[in-house]
Amino acid sequence: RKEVEQDPGPFNVPEGATVAFNCTYSNSASQSFFWYRQDCRKEPKLLMSVYSSGNEDGRFTAQLNRASQYISLLIRDSKLSDSATYLCVVTYGNEKLTFGTGTRLTIIP
């Protein structure tokens, strides 16, 4: 079983729709959680950190459920520019990041 698992998609979503991804992690001792975004043939970039209380950044909302060991990302009012691969990232306190395979999202006009 992989340490971090994501539905690879692809998710094809019409512009303006709301889309949500989940990510599960296997190590209950995981301490920090992030969502990164990676555009096609580009490097990953931090989208947002995920806090226990949940956090929101504009159209993006991240949630953490420690009991069920999953994190989620919600995108509201999706834009064409949101098309990318979204990477779930987990750390175990040693500051090395463990990446999921990513979920590919395509926003359709």
Place this chain on the structure above:
Amino acid sequence: EADIYQTPRYLVIGTGKKITLECSQTMGHDKMYWYQQDPGMELHLIHYSYGVNSTEKGDLSSESTVSRIRTEHFPLTLESARPSHTSQYLCASSQPGGPYEQYFGPGTRLTVT
């Protein structure tokens, strides 16, 4: 934009050649990392460093080696390239403490023929 650079961006090379992939950052970050990523697959950590003269192997076994003689520079070397080394190699850095955001370079796409 992150101040982390990788050269070359693309490299096509024959089997058996020695290659060095360069990575430099001007942010003064102590921590630097090398990841390998095949198309459509997850990133795998192959090497990391927490400062000058510190290098460690990552989670994915790799035949490459690294060095950290200067804070800003973290080159990766393959002594004898093979077709199985064909992949994208991404360098990243982060500030001490944390875990903090890792800033990635643009990557080197390596093809070994």
